[in-house]
Amino acid sequence: MTATEPRSPELDARIREEALFGRLPLLRSEREYSTRGILATGFTYAVAAWCFLIGGYAAKVVGATQGVVALIAGCVLGVTISAAASALACNRYGIEQIDFCKSCFGQTGAKLILIFYILNQIGWTGMVLVMFGRGLGNVVHAFGGPSSEWVTRAAVLAGLVVAYWVVIRGVHVLNVFNSIVTPGLLIATGLLFYVIFRDAGWHGIAARAPLEPAGDARLSYVTALEYGLGAGFSWWPGIGFLTRNTDTQRNSFYPQVLTMGLGMGVVCTTGLLAGLLYRRYDPTEWMMQAGGPVLGVVALLLVAIANVSASAMMMYTAALALRHVRALRVLQWRWLCLLGFVPVLGYAIFPELYDRGSAFLAYNATMFAPISGVLLVDYVLLRRQRLNVSQLYEDDPAGHYRFVGGFNPAALGCMLLGQVLYIWLLDPVSLNAHGPVRFLTASAPSVLLPMAVYWLIARLWLVRTGMGGYRASERPIQLRRPNI
Amino acid sequence: MSNDDSAFSRALHEELNRRIHELAGPDATPPPMTRGDALLVLALFVLLPALAIWWFA
Numbered sequence: 215m216t217a218t219e220p221r222s223p224e225l226d227a228r229i230r231e232e233a234l235f236g237r238l239p240l241l242r243s244e245r246e247y248s249t250r251g252i253l254a255t256g257f258t259y260a261v262a263a264w265c266f267l268i269g270g271y272a273a274k275v276v277g278a279t280q281g282v283v284a285l286i287a288g289c290v291l292g293v294t295i296s297a298a299a300s301a302l303a304c305n306r307y308g309i310e311q312i313d314f315c316k317s318c319f320g321q322t323g324a325k326l327i328l329i330f331y332i333l334n335q336i337g338w339t340g341m342v343l344v345m346f347g348r349g350l351g352n353v354v355h356a357f358g359g360p361s362s363e364w365v366t367r368a369a370v371l372a373g374l375v376v377a378y379w380v381v382i383r384g385v386h387v388l389n390v391f392n393s394i395v396t397p398g399l400l401i402a403t404g405l406l407f408y409v410i411f412r413d414a415g416w417h418g419i420a421a422r423a424p425l426e427p428a429g430d431a432r433l434s435y436v437t438a439l440e441y442g443l444g445a446g447f448s449w450w451p452g453i454g455f456l457t458r459n460t461d462t463q464r465n466s467f468y469p470q471v472l473t474m475g476l477g478m479g480v481v482c483t484t485g486l487l488a489g490l491l492y493r494r495y496d497p498t499e500w501m502m503q504a505g506g507p508v509l510g511v512v513a514l515l516l517v518a519i520a521n522v523s524a525s526a527m528m529m530y531t532a533a534l535a536l537r538h539v540r541a542l543r544v545l546q547w548r549w550l551c552l553l554g555f556v557p558v559l560g561y562a563i564f565p566e567l568y569d570r571g572s573a574f575l576a577y578n579a580t581m582f583a584p585i586s587g588v589l590l591v592d593y594v595l596l597r598r599q600r601l602n603v604s605q606l607y608e609d610d611p612a613g614h615y616r617f618v619g620g621f622n623p624a625a626l627g628c629m630l631l632g633q634v635l636y637i638w639l640l641d642p643v644s645l646n647a648h649g650p651v652r653f654l655t656a657s658a659p660s661v662l663l664p665m666a667v668y669w670l671i672a673r674l675w676l677v678r679t680g681m682g683g684y685r686a687s688e689r690p691i692q693l694r695r696p697n698i
Numbered sequence: 699m700s701n702d703d704s705a706f707s708r709a710l711h712e713e714l715n716r717r718i719h720e721l722a723g724p725d726a727t728p729p730p731m732t733r734g735d736a737l738l739v740l741a742l743f744v745l746l747p748a749l750a751i752w753w754f755a
Binding site for chain 1: 715717729731751
């Protein structure tokens with residue numbers, strides 16, 4: 215290796231960006247978040263407009279008491295499992311989440327996980343943009359304008375354009391949005407709690423039946439719980455991005471559980487209680503009822519800004535993740551971002567997808583519960599929290615994390631087992647249930663069974679044959695084919 | 699690939715190499731969570747929510 219030549223300030227700035235927002239490992243001295251910083255950022259992420267929507271979905275199937283438990287406990291459990299699986303490793307080595315996945319699923323196998331990652335980001339972006347469109351449509355209607363799905367379509371397109379502009383300008387623009395949105399949403403949540411309890415009181419709300427009660431109360435409770443878990447697991451793609459930038463292992467874990475788990479769960483309950491009280495699940499409809507013509511419009515506009523801001527953030531991380539695909543790495547940033555935005559156009563054409571949002575919410579648990587379980591066993595039990603960082607960036611066939619042709623069949627097979635098991639237990643689209651789902655839920659077996667099977671296969675096959683670098687040293691190895 | 703891209707790519711690989719070696723140094727990574735943390739997490743964030751779910755079922 216030749217001696218490093220001095221770099222131009224422009225090149226230095228690009229490298230620094232690549233470390234902060236790209237794939238270079240972030241050194242301990244460069245981490246930005248201490249306890250206070252990560253708590254504030256976590257709340258900014260967690261207090262988002264979709265919380266009201268998630269609460270609304272729960273209001274369809276359960277009453278207030280079971281709904282509060284299902285949402286809060288579900289969010290906390292989902293985030294705990296997601297964070298234990300990814301936050302600890304991403305923080306310890308300052309690595310990006312898909313790079314971390316390579317140690318478990320293989321250099322190429324991790325790109326399959328990337329598909330679920332991107333689908334999550336695109337799905338949520340589409341959902342919140344339609345929510346933005348419906349909200350704007352209701353504001354137009356409140357001022358005597360037409361009430362039409364075309365208003366929603368136009369608003370989704372406008373939201374996409376604004377979000378795209380923000381993403382290509384850089385994530386720093388989001389700080390301006392967030393400085394308005396987060397305090398605004400916190401105030402809106404507080405006001406909503408006040409209005410709900412003033413109008414009905416706890417006993418009044420607790421007596422309300424769910425909006426679409428099913429005959430099977432036990433299954434309805436499990437469904438609501440899966441919505442809470444789905445909300446928690448939805449954070450899986452974002453957790454690594456945040457926690458690689460925290461200073462300690464504890465700060466990479468506990469603040470996430472408190473903000474994205476407990477905090478989000480509490481905000482979701484606002485949507486649940488409002489849905490039960492105003493008999494509508496969609497926040498863009500009940501906000502006008504709760505706040506009246508003035509405060510309702512203000513709240514809807516706030517939600518609209520929040521949704522565009524959230525869309526921009528998600529598409530930013532999606533575009534960053536697309537850089538793992540070698541063929542896309544040569545694209546300029548603005549074209550890469552545009553590529554990410556194209557599938558979201560589907561929501562502008564078919565805004566009615568928004569009405570199937572509860573299925574998408576449960577889909578997140580379907581996908582990420584087994585992934586989290588397998589990652590957790592691999593990193594904590596099999597690797598004892600140690601990785602060889604150099605090998606995460608090694609594409610050579612002799613690299614530690616190549617497994618079989620770039621895939622770890624054991625990890626991918628166990629992930630698939632968990633996903634199929636989840637869908638068999640509780641189909642997230644039709645909500646058809648089988649087996650012991652009423653007693654065990656769908657997520658718990660989909661996490662625990664792949665964990666147990668993977669541990670067994672890895673001990674008997676991977677560790678014994680020396681595949682996957684399970685007993686290898688952490689010392690760096692000279693890279694032959696860097697994949698960055 | 700333009701000259702700019704090729705210079706960036708070279709600088710990126712150098713920087714990656716430098717960081718990988720720095721991460722292998724003493725105290726370069728935060729120490730892992732302790733067994734006490736694991737027990738606390740299990741009790742507070744797994745068993746307690748599970749108990750609440752079971753209680754209200």
